[in-house]
Amino acid sequence: MVQNMLRWIVAKRLTITFLLLGLVILLFISVPLLKMVFSSSPGILWDTMREGEVTSAIWLTLYSALISTAFGLLLGVPLAYFLARHRFRGKRFVEALIDVPIVVPHSAVGIALIFVFGQDFLVGKTFHLMGIDFVSAVPGIIIAMMFVSIPFLVNSAKNGFEKVDVRLENVARTLGASPWQTFFRVSLPLAWRSIFTGSVMMWARGISEFGAVLILAYHPMIAPILVYERFEEYGLDYARPVAVILILVCLVFFIGLRSLAYRGERA
Amino acid sequence: MIEIKNLTVDLGAFCLQDIDLKIEPGEYFIVLGPTGSGKTILLESIAGLYPIKSGEIWLNGGEVTKLEPEKRGIGFVYQDYALFPHLSVRGNILFGLKQTKRPKDELQSTVDWIAGLLGVSHLLERKPETLSGGERQKTALARALSISPQVLLLDEPLSALDPQSREEVQHELREIHHRLKATIIHVTHDFEEAIALGDRIAVLSEGHILQIGTPEQIFRQPNSEFVARFAMARNIFSGEVRDAEEGDAIFSVGDMELEVVTELRGKLHASLRPEDILLSKEPVISSARNSFRGTITHIADRGSTIYLTVSTPSNFICLLTRRSFEEMNLTKGGEVYVIFKASAVHVF
Numbered sequence: 001m002v003q004n005m006l007r008w009i010v011a012k013r014l015t016i017t018f019l020l021l022g023l024v025i026l027l028f029i030s031v032p033l034l035k036m037v038f039s040s041s042p043g044i045l046w047d048t049m050r051e052g053e054v055t056s057a058i059w060l061t062l063y064s065a066l067i068s069t070a071f072g073l074l075l076g077v078p079l080a081y082f083l084a085r086h087r088f089r090g091k092r093f094v095e096a097l098i099d100v101p102i103v104v105p106h107s108a109v110g111i112a113l114i115f116v117f118g119q120d121f122l123v124g125k126t127f128h129l130m131g132i133d134f135v136s137a138v139p140g141i142i143i144a145m146m147f148v149s150i151p152f153l154v155n156s157a158k159n160g161f162e163k164v165d166v167r168l169e170n171v172a173r174t175l176g177a178s179p180w181q182t183f184f185r186v187s188l189p190l191a192w193r194s195i196f197t198g199s200v201m202m203w204a205r206g207i208s209e210f211g212a213v214l215i216l217a218y219h220p221m222i223a224p225i226l227v228y229e230r231f232e233e234y235g236l237d238y239a240r241p242v243a244v245i246l247i248l249v250c251l252v253f254f255i256g257l258r259s260l261a262y263r264g265e266r267a
Numbered sequence: 268m269i270e271i272k273n274l275t276v277d278l279g280a281f282c283l284q285d286i287d288l289k290i291e292p293g294e295y296f297i298v299l300g301p302t303g304s305g306k307t308i309l310l311e312s313i314a315g316l317y318p319i320k321s322g323e324i325w326l327n328g329g330e331v332t333k334l335e336p337e338k339r340g341i342g343f344v345y346q347d348y349a350l351f352p353h354l355s356v357r358g359n360i361l362f363g364l365k366q367t368k369r370p371k372d373e374l375q376s377t378v379d380w381i382a383g384l385l386g387v388s389h390l391l392e393r394k395p396e397t398l399s400g401g402e403r404q405k406t407a408l409a410r411a412l413s414i415s416p417q418v419l420l421l422d423e424p425l426s427a428l429d430p431q432s433r434e435e436v437q438h439e440l441r442e443i444h445h446r447l448k449a450t451i452i453h454v455t456h457d458f459e460e461a462i463a464l465g466d467r468i469a470v471l472s473e474g475h476i477l478q479i480g481t482p483e484q485i486f487r488q489p490n491s492e493f494v495a496r497f498a499m500a501r502n503i504f505s506g507e508v509r510d511a512e513e514g515d516a517i518f519s520v521g522d523m524e525l526e527v528v529t530e531l532r533g534k535l536h537a538s539l540r541p542e543d544i545l546l547s548k549e550p551v552i553s554s555a556r557n558s559f560r561g562t563i564t565h566i567a568d569r570g571s572t573i574y575l576t577v578s579t580p581s582n583f584i585c586l587l588t589r590r591s592f593e594e595m596n597l598t599k600g601g602e603v604y605v606i607f608k609a610s611a612v613h614v615f
Contacts, residue, residue: 165349167345167349168349168351170311170314170316170336170343170345170349171343171345171349171351171410172351172362173314173315173316173335173336173337174314174316174336174337174339174341174342174343174411174416175337175362175363175366175410175411175413175414176337176338176363176366176367176414177337177362177363177366178335178337181366185362186351189353190351190352190353
C-alpha cells in the first residue's frame with residue numbers, strides 16, 4: 001500500500017512539483033483578497049456603501065471605463081481587422097507599438113498625455129474650444145484609461161479576425177456582398193467572441209487604472225484614487241472598506257461577463 | 268460563355284502564364300493539374316478574388332477583368348466547402364439571395380427549390396459543423412447556385428470526400444449540369460474525375476496549359492510526356508454498366524464484358540491499374556476473376572519492371588516485374604491470359 005503510493009509519487013513527481021509551485025501563485029493571488037474581504041465587518045461595509053463619495057467614485061469608475069471601451073471598439077476593431085488581413089513593411093513595429101502601453105509606467109503615461117491634451121497644447125486647445133477639457137475632468141479619466149487598456153482589445157480582436165478563414169470572406173464576395181457587407185455579415189459575427197472577451201479585459205483594465213488617472217485627473221475622483229486618498233489621510237482602516245467594495249464590484253462584473261462569453265462559446 | 272485571354276498571374280514561386288481559354292455556354296470544363304500547379308489561384312483570378320498581372324477575362328460578351336467579385340455573378344465552391352459556421356444551412360443558402368432585395372417569401376421558396384434540387388431539404392436548420400462531408404459539399408453547391416451564377420467554379424469539389432460521398436456528389440454535379448445547363452469550370456488533380464465529368468479538359472502544369480481537348484483526345488493523343496504520364500497510369504475503358512445475373516454488375520465495352528463491383532448503372536467509365544493485372548499462360552477458372560485471352564502487341568522495358576500491352580483486342584497495359592517476365596518467357600506476338608478481380612476495376 002505505502003509502497004504503491006511511493007511509486008505513484010515517484011512516477012508523477014513532475015506533475016506534483018509543478019502543482020505545488022502553481023499552488024503558491026494561486027494562494028498568492030487569492031489569500032490577500034479573501035483576507036481583506038472576510039476581515040471587514042459587514043456593518044462598516046454597509047455604511048461605506050451608503051456614503052455618497054464612495055458610490056459616486058465607483059459609478060464614475062465603471063462608466064468611464066465603459067466609455068473608454070466604447071471608443072476602443074470604434075477605433076481598435078478596425079485596426080485589429082486591418083492588421084489581421086494585411087502584410088506590410090513595418091507591421092511588426094506597429095504591433096509592438098500597440099503593446100507599448102502595457103510596459104510604460106503609468107504615471108509617465110499621465111504626464112505624456114498632459115503634454116498633448118493639456119490646455120496649453122494644440123490638441124488640448126482644440127478640444128477646449130469645443131468645450132471638452134481633459135485635465136481634472138471626466139474626459140481625462142477616459143483617455144487615461146483608454147491609453148493603458150487598448151492593447152487588450154486590439155490584440156484579442158486581431159487574434160479573432162486571424163482565425164476567420166479568408167476564403168469565407170471570398171465566398172461572401174462571390175455571393176454579391178460588398179467588402180462592408182462581408183465585414184458585418186461574416187468577419188464580425190465570427191470574431192465577435194474574441195472582441196467581446198477583449199472588451200471585457202479592456203474594461204476591467206480601465207477600472208483598475210490608477211497611475212495615469214492620478215496625474216491627469218485626480219478629481220473627479222475614481223475609486224482607486226479614493227482608496228489611495230483615504231489610506232494617505234486616515235490610514236489603513238478607512239481605506240479598507242472602500243477597497244473591499246471596489247474589489248467585490250469588479251469581481252461580480254468580471255465573473256458575470258466571463259461566464260457570458262463562455263456560454264456563447266458552448267452554444 | 269467565358270473567355271480568358273493571355274492571363275498572367277504572379278503566384279510568388281512561379282507564374283500562371285499566357286492562359287487562353289474559351290469555355291462555351293453549358294460546357295463542363297475541367298482544369299486538370301497536379302497539386303501546386305496554380306489551379307485554385309486560376310479560379311480565384313477568374314472570380315476576381317486574386318489580383319492578376321495582365322490579361323483579360325470576358326463573361327458573356329462583357330469584359331469583367333476589373334469588376335469587383337460581387338458584381339461578376341460567379342459561383343464559387345472551395346475544396347473544403349467554406350460554409351459560414353455561424354449560419355444554418357438555410358442561412359448559408361440565403362446569404363447571397365438576401366443581397367438581391369427580393370421579397371422574403373420568394374427568397375424562401377428559392378431556398379426550398381435549391382435545397383430540394385441538391386437533396387439537403389431535411390438539413391436546412393442544421394449548423395454546418397453537424398453535417399457530413401457530402402452534406403457540406405451539397406450545401407456549398409446549393410449556396411453557390413442560389414445566385415443563379417453565369418459560371419460555377421469548383422475547386423477540387425470531390426477530393427475531400429470519402430469514396431461513397433464522392434460518388435454521390437459526382438452524381439449531383441452531373442445532374443446540376445444537365446438540369447440547369449450550368450457552365451462549370453472544375454479543377455482537379457484526379458484524372459478519372461476529369462474523364463468522368465468533363466466535356467473538355469485543359470491540362471495545367473507549372474502555370475502553363477499543356478493541352479486542351481476532349482477526354483478522349485487527352486487520353487488517346489497526349490501531346491507531351493507530362494500529359495501521357497497523367498493518362499497512362501491506368502487502363503481506362505468507356506462502356507455501360509448493367510445488372511449481372513449473378514454477382515454484382517457487368518461492364519460492357521464493345522464485345523468485352525467485365526465483371527465489376529459497383530452500385531452505379533448506365534454509361535460510365537472503368538479503370539484498372541496495370542499492377543492489378545495478373546498474366547498467365549493457362550486460363551484460370553475462378554468466378555471472382557475476369558479472364559481474357561489476348562496477344563502481346565508491345566513490350567516496354569523499364570529495367571526492373573516491364574510494361575506489356577495485351578490486345579484482347581481491347582488494349583490492356585500490364586505491369587510485371589522483370590523476374591516474372593523472364594520466368595514466364597513472354598514474347599511479342601505470344602498468347603497470354605489477362606486476369607483481374609472484379610473488385611480491382613474502378614467504375615466512375
